[in-house]
Every structure is written in C-alpha cells, then in structure tokens.
Amino acid sequence: MERSELVALLSPEGLRLLDSLPPYSSERDVLAIVSDLRKQGHSPALVAAVLTQSKLRRKAVAKFGDFASQMLFTEAGLEQATRLPVAARHAGRFRAAGLRRVADLGCGIGGDALAIAALDLDVLAVEADEVTAAIASFNLAPFPSARVEHRRAEDVDLREIDGVFLDPARRTAGHTQTERLTDPDDYTPSLGFAYELATGRSVGLKLGPGFDRDLIPSTAEAQWVSADGQVVELGLWFGALARPGIRRAALVLRGDQADELTADADSPDEEAGPLGExxxxxxxxxxxxxxxxxxxxxxxxxxxxxxxxxxxxxxxxxxxxxxxxxxxxxxxxxxxxxxxxxxxxxxxxxxxxxxxxxxxxxxxxxxxxxxxxxxxxxxxxxxxxxxxxxxxxxx
Known part of the structure; x- marks a missing residue:
C-alpha cells in the first residue's frame, strides 16, 4: 500500500465507503462492485484501496475473528501478524508477571499490542514503516492505554518501560510480495539487538518455528506454539516472563482448548521397539x-x-x-x-x-x-x- 492510498483510505469518505461494502466473496463480484463505485464518482485509487481492504479483512478472519471487520491491514502485515488467541497468551504473560508498561517494538499492524491493551496494560507500539504505523494507530485507536510511534525500535527510550515484546520483521521490506529472510542479522530489529535488550530485562521475542535451535540462549524459556495443527511460532521469554524451571515448552491450541508439555531441557527419546497396535x-x-x-x-x-x-x-x-x-x-x-x-x-x-x-x-x-x-x-x-x-x- 502506498502512502497516497492510505491517505485516501483513512479519509471520512474512504472509511465510510469501506464499511458500506458487502463482505468480499469472489473476484467475479469485485468487477461489478468496481463498476458501481466508479459510476458513483469514486476515484480509481480509492476504489482499489477499499476493495483491497475488503479482501484482506475476509482473509484476516482466520487470525482475528470478528475483530477483523473493524481493522485495517497490509498484505505483508497480515501475513506476519500473530493470531489473536496466541497474542492473548503473549499479553497474559506480561500481566501475570506484573509488568504494567509494555513496549511492542516492531508492532506491525498492532495485533499483539491490541491484545496487551485489551488487558488494560499500557502499551507503546513502535513501528519503523510509516504506512504500517498509521494502520496500527487506526487498529489501536479504541484503546486509550495504547499509543503508536513511528520510529525504529533501536531509537526508543525504554526507561519508563517494564517489559518489552519484539516481533522482528523476518521478511524483506514492503507491503506486498515480500520474501522470507534467512539470516537473523537481517531481521528488523536484528536478533543481536533483541538479545542485548534481553540482558537484564523482561523480554518476549517472537520468531519463526524453524528458528535455529543452536541460537537459543540458555537463559530463555523456548515455547513452540501450534494452532489447529499448524506450528505458528517460537516464543523466547526472558526475565520475569520466563517461567521458573521451564526451558522447553510445546503449547497446543485447538479451538478454545489449550494444552502444554513443559520440561527443563530437551527430553531424551525412548528406545525403539516393536510395532504395536x-x-x-x-x-x-x-x-x-x-x-x-x-x-x-x-x-x-x-x-x-x-x-x-x-x-x-x-x-x-x-x-x-x-x-x-x-x-x-x-x-x-x-x-x-x-x-x-x-x-x-x-x-x-x-x-x-x-x-x-x-x-x-x-x-x-x-x-x-x-x-x-x-x-x-x-x-x-x-x-x-x-x-x-x-x-x-x-x-
């Protein structure tokens, strides 16, 4: 999404038009809608922007449920966003640890910050990309305890912050057709910055589930999360956010049910034996x-x-x-x-x-x-x- 498209979308006309559209159903229906909107005198740029958002909102239901109909997205931001049930568990860690002032560095479209703010915690959501930061501001507007800043994570003053959550961008820059980054030093912010921040602080770090296990610090609790059969993330938790005696965890979410296996280290396999029933x-x-x-x-x-x-x-x-x-x-x-x-x-x-x-x-x-x-x-x-x-x- 270009800056000009966002400006048009966030105008009173743009938001009214978006909310007036029927739920996105198919490309065939889009052609008729485009024709109708153009006849009504709406600009091609605005029509394209609202239809893109309508399509993204439908796609976002899988991650955000009913909240999706009141949110804005970029294609890349939605792809990287945390599913709301998982984000709610992130937020619960901060509340359980007694951390009232949280910084979400690299907040993207604001999914995790939304879950944190929903627990009445103060959240500073920081995003380096201007368009994405504006979308996060829209999504977090209903929460008075949340504020968004457009800046680099590395430039944030954390002196008044109790805990930090980082979801580094693990794809190339842009809002569409991004590519996955394989080198953690290329993340934004970088893995090195995140680990340095976690020294002496309570930090939560969201990474891809295939992250190199050799790079996991011994001080972190590492929790892999699957949602409805798909492994969606690895969370590394430091300081007060790490649970005592737990260094390995597997959280399995299916619908509203949550089950977890935990251990203080990798568990040795059982010996192999004959095939049973x-x-x-x-x-x-x-x-x-x-x-x-x-x-x-x-x-x-x-x-x-x-x-x-x-x-x-x-x-x-x-x-x-x-x-x-x-x-x-x-x-x-x-x-x-x-x-x-x-x-x-x-x-x-x-x-x-x-x-x-x-x-x-x-x-x-x-x-x-x-x-x-x-x-x-x-x-x-x-x-x-x-x-x-x-x-x-x-x-």
Missing part, C-alpha cells in the same frame, strides 16, 4: 520442542524407529499432543504391490503420511490409481530400519 504422530510443536520422549513415556510407548518421530503403543490413550492411529496391517512397500493391495481392499480415499522415507505423497496417490469406497490412512516409514507401509485408521 497403535501409532502416534506427535504434534509439530512437540517435535520442535524435542519433547517426544516425554510424550512417549506419558503414552506408555516407545519409538517406532530411531530418529523418526513416531511413537508406537500396545494400547490406545487419548492425548492432545499427538494424532493417534490404529494399525490395521502391514502392506507391501513396493509401489506395484502396494497398488494391488489397496485395490483388493477397496480403498478409494487415502491419506498418506510419511516419515523417514523419500516420497511425494501427492504424486504417489495419483500413481496408485485408487478405486473404491473405503477411506484409510497409509503410513510410510521405517520399522526396525526397514521401509514399511502401514495401513491404519485414525482414532
């Missing part, structure tokens, strides 16, 4: 946090094979930390024989999961030529070091 695939947050061994012990299970994140058990146990499967039988691993076996069993709908084998599930599914009315799950992995195909059903 049940197989469990740990949630991605559990795998990232390296708490698979603790989960296996909870389930009374063992590793299916060394270095492979499957747990096998002899009895079913309900757990929020893994997807469970009942193993029905072992099938031939060779593709030609596997195709014949699936046809004999009338399998027409097949979920394919794999670990420890080099195969493209989508391509394999096409080659198998499935024909039948039975659903099943096919798990391709190694058992005792041997490639194995397991026919299973979800618990």
């Amino acid at each position: 049940y197989l469990y695939e740990p949630d991605g947050a559990v795998i990232r946090a390296r708490l698979i061994g603790d989960l296996a012990r909870r389930l009374g299970g063992r590793m299916l094979s060394e270095q492979i994140a499957y747990i096998t058990t002899d009895r079913a146990t309900e757990t929020p930390f893994a997807a469970g499967f009942r193993v029905l039988e072992s099938l031939p691993y060779a593709e030609k024989d596997l195709k014949k076996a699936l046809r004999q069993r009338g399998i027409g709908t097949l979920e394919i999961k794999k670990r420890g084998v080099d195969v493209d599930p989508a391509a394999l599914r096409r080659r198998l030529g499935l024909n039948g009315d039975r659903p099943a799950t096919l798990i391709l992995t190694r058992v005792a070091g041997r490639h194995t195909a397991l026919l299973a059903e979800r618990l």
Whole structure:
C-alpha cells in the first residue's frame, strides 16, 4: 500500500465507503462492485484501496475473528501478524508477571499490542514503516492505554518501560510480495539487538518455528506454539516472563482448548521397539520442542524407529499432543504391490503420511490409481530400519 492510498483510505469518505461494502466473496463480484463505485464518482485509487481492504479483512478472519471487520491491514502485515488467541497468551504473560508498561517494538499492524491493551496494560507500539504505523494507530485507536510511534525500535527510550515484546520483521521490506529472510542479522530489529535488550530485562521475542535451535540462549524459556495443527511460532521469554524451571515448552491450541508439555531441557527419546497396535504422530510443536520422549513415556510407548518421530503403543490413550492411529496391517512397500493391495481392499480415499522415507505423497496417490469406497490412512516409514507401509485408521 502506498502512502497516497492510505491517505485516501483513512479519509471520512474512504472509511465510510469501506464499511458500506458487502463482505468480499469472489473476484467475479469485485468487477461489478468496481463498476458501481466508479459510476458513483469514486476515484480509481480509492476504489482499489477499499476493495483491497475488503479482501484482506475476509482473509484476516482466520487470525482475528470478528475483530477483523473493524481493522485495517497490509498484505505483508497480515501475513506476519500473530493470531489473536496466541497474542492473548503473549499479553497474559506480561500481566501475570506484573509488568504494567509494555513496549511492542516492531508492532506491525498492532495485533499483539491490541491484545496487551485489551488487558488494560499500557502499551507503546513502535513501528519503523510509516504506512504500517498509521494502520496500527487506526487498529489501536479504541484503546486509550495504547499509543503508536513511528520510529525504529533501536531509537526508543525504554526507561519508563517494564517489559518489552519484539516481533522482528523476518521478511524483506514492503507491503506486498515480500520474501522470507534467512539470516537473523537481517531481521528488523536484528536478533543481536533483541538479545542485548534481553540482558537484564523482561523480554518476549517472537520468531519463526524453524528458528535455529543452536541460537537459543540458555537463559530463555523456548515455547513452540501450534494452532489447529499448524506450528505458528517460537516464543523466547526472558526475565520475569520466563517461567521458573521451564526451558522447553510445546503449547497446543485447538479451538478454545489449550494444552502444554513443559520440561527443563530437551527430553531424551525412548528406545525403539516393536510395532504395536497403535501409532502416534506427535504434534509439530512437540517435535520442535524435542519433547517426544516425554510424550512417549506419558503414552506408555516407545519409538517406532530411531530418529523418526513416531511413537508406537500396545494400547490406545487419548492425548492432545499427538494424532493417534490404529494399525490395521502391514502392506507391501513396493509401489506395484502396494497398488494391488489397496485395490483388493477397496480403498478409494487415502491419506498418506510419511516419515523417514523419500516420497511425494501427492504424486504417489495419483500413481496408485485408487478405486473404491473405503477411506484409510497409509503410513510410510521405517520399522526396525526397514521401509514399511502401514495401513491404519485414525482414532
């Protein structure tokens, strides 16, 4: 979004026009809306700006729910924004630690700052990009305890601040078609700045879930978060924001339910053992946090094979930390024989999961030529070091 587009959008005419639009549905409907708005005398720039916002608001519902209809976004800002349920947990850390004055450095469109302000905490939201800072100001306007400043994180005076939250920009500059940065020194603000700030301060740092574990300081609590089956972030917490005795955590969010595995360090894996009647695939947050061994012990299970994140058990146990499967039988691993076996069993709908084998599930599914009315799950992995195909059903 260009500055001129934002100025037009934030005008009384622009905001009234945006709120008057029907919910965004499809590109086909957009053509008719554009024609109508142009006939009403609205400028092409304003029409483009409000339609872009309408489309982004629909997309934002997945992260912000009903709040999305009252917010403004950039494409890049929405992509990098924290989901509201996760942001609420960030904010809860500051409140639980008794930190009343919080600085959100690199606030983006203001998602985390919004959650912090909603808990009646004072929040200073800082954003280096002018357009994004203006959008954050709009989104935070309903909260008197929040204020936004357009400046670099490195230039903020933190003497009156109790705690700091940082969500460094991990993509190239811009509002659309940005690219992911691989070098933490290229983050804005940089990882080095964040770590220096965390020395002697209460700091929360949001990073991507695939962040290099070797770069995690020993003083931090590292919490991987998954939301509805997708690992969405790694949070590093320092000072009063880090919980005593916890250095590794896997938080699993599904709808309104939250469950967490915690430990004081990476947990050692259980030894590998024979295939049992049940197989469990740990949630991605559990795998990232390296708490698979603790989960296996909870389930009374063992590793299916060394270095492979499957747990096998002899009895079913309900757990929020893994997807469970009942193993029905072992099938031939060779593709030609596997195709014949699936046809004999009338399998027409097949979920394919794999670990420890080099195969493209989508391509394999096409080659198998499935024909039948039975659903099943096919798990391709190694058992005792041997490639194995397991026919299973979800618990």
